[in-house]
Amino acid sequence: MSVEKRNNVKVLGEGPVTMVFSHGFGCDQNMWRYLVPQYADRFRTVAFDLVGAGRSDLTAYDSVKYSQLSGYASDLLEIIDEFGQGPVILVGHSVSAMIGVLAGISVPSSIAGHVMVGPSPCYINDGEYVGGFTRADIDSLLDTLESNYLGWASSMAPAIMGAPEQPELGMELTQSFCRTDPDIAKQFARVTFLSDNRQDLPKLMAPTLVVQSSDDLIAPLAVGEYLRRTLPHCMLRVVENVGHCPHLSAPCASADALDEFLATLGHRGNVG
Amino acid sequence: MRWTNFLQRLATEEMSGDSPKLPDAERLFDEFPAGLLVLSISGTILKVNATFCAWLGMEREELVGKKRLQELFTVGGRIFHQTHWLPTLQMQGSLSEVKLDVCHRDGHTIPMMLNAIRRVTDGGSYDEVSMVVAEERNKYERELVLARKRADELVAKEREAQAALQVTQARLRQALRLGTLYLWGMDAVTGARRYEDDVARLLGYADPRPVDEVRYAAAVEPSDRDAERLSVELALSRNEDFYSCTYRLNGIDGVQRTVESSGHGFFNDDGTLAYFVGVLRDITEATQERVRDQDRALFAEQMVGIVSHDLRNPLSAILTGTKVLAHGEASPGKLRVLGHVTSSANRAHRLIEELLDFTLARVGHGLTVSPVRLDLHAVVRGIIDELKLSFPDRALVHVAEGEGQCVADSDRVAQLLGNLVGNAMTYGEPDGAVTVTSALDVHWASLSVHNWGEPIPEGMQSGLFEPMVRGDTVEGGARSVGLGLFIVRAIARAHRGDISVSSSRAEGTAFSFRFPRG
Numbered sequence: 055m056s057v058e059k060r061n062n063v064k065v066l067g068e069g070p071v072t073m074v075f076s077h078g079f080g081c082d083q084n085m086w087r088y089l090v091p092q093y094a095d096r097f098r099t100v101a102f103d104l105v106g107a108g109r110s111d112l113t114a115y116d117s118v119k120y121s122q123l124s125g126y127a128s129d130l131l132e133i134i135d136e137f138g139q140g141p142v143i144l145v146g147h148s149v150s151a152m153i154g155v156l157a158g159i160s161v162p163s164s165i166a167g168h169v170m171v172g173p174s175p176c177y178i179n180d181g182e183y184v185g186g187f188t189r190a191d192i193d194s195l196l197d198t199l200e201s202n203y204l205g206w207a208s209s210m211a212p213a214i215m216g217a218p219e220q221p222e223l224g225m226e227l228t229q230s231f232c233r234t235d236p237d238i239a240k241q242f243a244r245v246t247f248l249s250d251n252r253q254d255l256p257k258l259m260a261p262t263l264v265v266q267s268s269d270d271l272i273a274p275l276a277v278g279e280y281l282r283r284t285l286p287h288c289m290l291r292v293v294e295n296v297g298h299c300p301h302l303s304a305p306c307a308s309a310d311a312l313d314e315f316l317a318t319l320g321h322r323g324n325v326g
Numbered sequence: 327m328r329w330t331n332f333l334q335r336l337a338t339e340e341m342s343g344d345s346p347k348l349p350d351a352e353r354l355f356d357e358f359p360a361g362l363l364v365l366s367i368s369g370t371i372l373k374v375n376a377t378f379c380a381w382l383g384m385e386r387e388e389l390v391g392k393k394r395l396q397e398l399f400t401v402g403g404r405i406f407h408q409t410h411w412l413p414t415l416q417m418q419g420s421l422s423e424v425k426l427d428v429c430h431r432d433g434h435t436i437p438m439m440l441n442a443i444r445r446v447t448d449g450g451s452y453d454e455v456s457m458v459v460a461e462e463r464n465k466y467e468r469e470l471v472l473a474r475k476r477a478d479e480l481v482a483k484e485r486e487a488q489a490a491l492q493v494t495q496a497r498l499r500q501a502l503r504l505g506t507l508y509l510w511g512m513d514a515v516t517g518a519r520r521y522e523d524d525v526a527r528l529l530g531y532a533d534p535r536p537v538d539e540v541r542y543a544a545a546v547e548p549s550d551r552d553a554e555r556l557s558v559e560l561a562l563s564r565n566e567d568f569y570s571c572t573y574r575l576n577g578i579d580g581v582q583r584t585v586e587s588s589g590h591g592f593f594n595d596d597g598t599l600a601y602f603v604g605v606l607r608d609i610t611e612a613t614q615e616r617v618r619d620q621d622r623a624l625f626a627e628q629m630v631g632i633v634s635h636d637l638r639n640p641l642s643a644i645l646t647g648t649k650v651l652a653h654g655e656a657s658p659g660k661l662r663v664l665g666h667v668t669s670s671a672n673r674a675h676r677l678i679e680e681l682l683d684f685t686l687a688r689v690g691h692g693l694t695v696s697p698v699r700l701d702l703h704a705v706v707r708g709i710i711d712e713l714k715l716s717f718p719d720r721a722l723v724h725v726a727e728g729e730g731q732c733v734a735d736s737d738r739v740a741q742l743l744g745n746l747v748g749n750a751m752t753y754g755e756p757d758g759a760v761t762v763t764s765a766l767d768v769h770w771a772s773l774s775v776h777n778w779g780e781p782i783p784e785g786m787q788s789g790l791f792e793p794m795v796r797g798d799t800v801e802g803g804a805r806s807v808g809l810g811l812f813i814v815r816a817i818a819r820a821h822r823g824d825i826s827v828s829s830s831r832a833e834g835t836a837f838s839f840r841f842p843r844g
Binding site: 078079080081084085087148187190191193194195196197198199200247269270271272296297298299302303 | 367368369396400401402403404405406408409410412413414416417426427471
């Protein structure tokens with residue numbers, strides 16, 4: 055099966071540097087629709103859906119392979135290998151930031167710079183470490199997913215309320231946005247929220263930007279601070295934003311941080 | 327009185343039914359039978375109706391401007407809100423039919439269904455949310471999830487069973503192939519027989535191919551057909567057990583094969599046939615082998631019979647001749663020579679008898695015995711008296727234990743004792759006594775022969791009763807070719823008994839023959 059079909063890979067723009075956009079737990083590559091157009095004029099941009107999400111090939115979902123983040127990391131490396139040209143900057147949201155860490159450690163030459171949007175190496179509090187959640191909290195999330203069984207099959211479609219004023223997505227895309235097979239969603243939630251990649255952070259030698267929301271339940275400020283201390287080459291930028299998706303609800307501030315980071319790597323930012 | 331009031335009110339309602347007084351928008355919002363909220367895009371509650379406040383046990387003042395909607399969710403719900411709700415609302419402007427648990431003031435949770443829509447105006451954006459309690463749907467969903475889990479488990483079990491079945495089938499095929507067995511079956515309703523493709527080999531084809539009932543039936547040797555049909559019918563009509571039948575098949579390759587067909591019918595509770603499973607076994611070779619064995623055995627018996635019979639006559643002539651010569655006037659030297667000739671001829675006679683017995687026991691139908699009821703002790707005493715004559719300078723003792731009669735062939739008993747006592751005299755200590763014990767208990771009769779002296783090496787004891795084996799290297803002029811103990815055992819078995827040996831320096835050597843009394 056082709057990597058392109060498996061991960062629904064979309065390439066936009068051309069440039070000497072490739073930016074690869076990897077979405078997090080919850081939705082799909084449409085999360086990047088504000089950010090990608092800002093870079094496609096001078097970068098080669100590659101966006102894709104994690105297997106099990108969006109319009110990826112669900113038949114490629116292997117519950118053994120994807121029972122660990124390393125399964126997703128090996129997919130990411132294949133995508134970079136096939137679609138990357140020149141140095142690759144990975145922009146990973148949430149869990150995809152850690153998938154990028156694993157990929158970057160396993161093949162250091164694959165990713166020249168990591169942009170982590172709302173990352174967390176470990177969601178559960180552990181001694182001194184503040185992840186923001188207790189194990190019971192995570193079990194509550196898994197229970198929420200479990201009990202919303204019908205909702206997963208039918209929720210989120212905007213149809214019954216008539217056409218909203220400003221639909222960002224056409225009908226075709228809303229069919230798949232934020233919808234997954236309930237069993238896959240459950241497993242992905244388990245893999246994501248029970249992951250602990252704190253040991254891996256010091257091994258990542260590539261330069262890193264952490265884009266942190268000022269008010270993010272999933273990745274609290276303490277986590278951003280922990281990352282800055284632990285990653286060998288880390289720049290931390292806090293963006294005024296409520297929620298876990300600054301690239302959606304604060305796209306300009308997010309892009310500013312990104313441009314600053316790109317400039318340190320010697321790539322032309324957004325302005326000019 | 328009250329009843330009258332009620333009727334009057336009903337009448338009033340009927341009359342004013344077409345034009346009731348409708349609430350104004352604000353009251354409608356407040357008392358609407360659903361939780362209604364207006365939120366800032368960060369989730370802060372800007373407006374909330376009384377219904378929602380009442381459901382949560384909270385005052386409006388505690389909520390408006392002070393709480394974000396997501397803060398009323400469980401932690402799981404709040405994560406879901408961030409990962410799904412917010413992005414969806416942002417991207418598609420609305421979301422519907424989301425179910426989340428909302429926390430009541432006292433801590434318990436209420437499952438609610440939510441719809442939300444984002445309004446974008448010139449002055450900014452806000453979200454409208456409606457919520458309804460979904461306890462029943464929640465229960466229903468839980469049941470559904472459980473049912474699905476159970477179904478998944480059943481499917482998993484079914485898969486396991488299928489896998490196990492495949493293994494079993496593979497084993498069966500292997501076993502069938504190794505045993506050159508073939509399967510056939512019978513239709514429970516029509517009685518039609520079905521044969522698996524491999525059965526074609528029994529019909530003389532080189533390769534498996536479909537075999538139909540008619541073709542198979544035609545291949546059965548005509549004279550065997552009735553018997554076969556009869557045994558199947560019997561098996562089916564009796565509603566029980568096994569059918570087994572041997573018949574011949576005439577192959578298209580001109581070879582006639584002998585087939586053992588067996589089968590088992592399985593019946594329903596009402597006695598009707600559920601299914602019938604049959605196995606065919608090619609026993610052509612086994613049959614041929616058996617016939618060949620029988621031929622060989624018969625031939626050997628005949629040969630030995632003829633030879634020994636033919637040898638007996640000249641031996642008798644020699645013995646008669648020596649008797650005649652001894653009666654005349656013979657010098658002591660001649661008499662000694664005659665004595666040698668007589669004993670040699672007698673030995674040759676015994677050898678022929680042994681050879682005849684050996685042949686019968688080994689390749690023929692077994693040694694023949696003619697058991698009769700007899701007094702064992704008396705018989706043994708007589709035999710001992712005779713044996714004493716052969717060993718005049720040795721001590722031979724008889725011990726009798728128990729009493730009564732038993733069933734045995736006295737000639738064979740004499741043969742057995744002669745053999746064992748002969749051995750005891752040859753291999754035992756010359757100064758020690760040889761003891762013959764005859765014993766009877768409730769069920770068993772036994773004879774044992776005991777001697778002192780060099781024990782039989784342990785390694786040799788087990789093979790002692792095989793033909794051509796000797797206990798050790800003592801040169802004994804009286805020994806024949808090592809058939810003695812083999813014949814002793816054959817005699818023991820012909821009496822439905824057995825023979826055993828125990829031998830040690832401390833206990834001496836004892837051969838014991840034990841057999842049922844009758």
